Amino acid sequence: AQSVTQPDIHITVSEGASLELRCNYSYGATPYLFWYVQSPGQGLQLLLKYFSGDTLVQGIKGFEAEFKRSQSSFNLRKPSVHWSDAAEYFCAVAPNTGGFKTIFGAGTRLFVKA
């Protein structure tokens, strides 16, 4: 069955420290991969996406993610976290053959301490 796993329910990092949020997926083929961010009480905003090509993708707000086919992972990284990055982050996958069933992970809540 298709699934997306975000192993960390919440993570706390100090401002200025580096960040890595983990995402693993289970899919029949290489899917399209996304990271979204949700601020409290708000909708989701796309950070970045991977469809094909270079496995290291750059997104908005200084985020990047690396697709590793052998590990079925798409981890999100940022070299230096800002207090405004505190939010919930969702990894998502969609079939690269078309279709509507984008599957979202359960999310990782990021806390940033001063």
Added chain:
Amino acid sequence: SQTIHQWPATLVQPVGSPLSLECTVEGTSNPNLYWYRQAAGRGLQLLFYSIGIDQISSEVPQNLSASRPQDRQFILSSKKLLLSDSGFYLCAWSSLPPGSDTQYFGPGTRLTVL
């Protein structure tokens, strides 16, 4: 530019009462439209999607229904709310081709059923 609106932003309803949540998209034509529910501490659950007027697909059995009376209007309804319907409801849209495209989310509606 495209924008997506949802209202109301918050709603408190008694068990057994009806529900109507509205979503409208501006600045694009023939969008794919989606309703998601986000329960506390959980990821997004796709409830309905629509590829066109009066073309609605349901992903999970429930006491909710959706309608799309106009190209850029998507309505989520219920005749009788249950306690378990409480949650954060998100509307989203995407362009063709489906599945491979970024989804753009509205600000959400926080529904509390008492």
